């Protein structure tokens with residue numbers, strides 16, 4: 187999360203939102219809302235020239251594990267490829283962040299490779315797995331993860347597949 191920038195004050199929060207919503211910028215962002223406000227984010231940084239989008243997401247700790255990020259990532263990536271003119275979406279996740287990989291795969295992304303020692307994090311170089319999803323890939327709705335999400339009952343799905 188530190189790579190999102192520091193957000194500890196109202197001013198920093200406004201600056202963060204401004205970066206995401208600036209009409210002159212390349213980013214298209216959606217908030218995942220619950221109760222009184224946003225709890226998560228899915229964002230695409232658009233590379234218009236190549237019709238690519240760099241995909242990212244986060245969810246606040248208190249509501250992780252509910253499948254919301256997966257559902258949001260799948261929905262937004264479907265929209266980007268079906269309705270926004272993008273032909274390729276890509277993302278990178280540190281290899282020591284398995285939850286992010288699970289979200290990417292469930293949202294229809296495929297692993298394309300590993301960039302060795304890509305990030306320097308607290309003095310250590312960390313490998314990053316790269317994932318891509320193309321317009322020509324099958325829709326995520328055919329996946330088991332989609333079936334689980336459509337059922338709206340993660341616990342029942344887990345029991346059924348145990």
Ligand SMILES: CC(C)(COP(=O)(O)OP(=O)(O)OC[C@H]1O[C@@H](n2cnc3c(N)ncnc32)[C@H](O)[C@@H]1OP(=O)(O)O)[C@@H](O)C(=O)NCCC(=O)NCCS
Nearest residue numbers: 243244245250251252253254255256278279284285286288
């Ligand atoms: C990655 C992140 C967005 C996941 O959010 P989430 O709301 O928990 O995601 P979901 O509930 O939709 O799905 C999480 C998946 O990760 C899996 N998961 C969680 N922790 C895991 C772990 N330690 N090892 C393996 N899988 C794990 C869950 O089982 C689930 O997969 P499943 O649906 O197949 O069971 C959240 O942890 C986060 O915001 N992390 C910090 C920011 C970040 O890393 N963003 C991604 C940058 S690439």
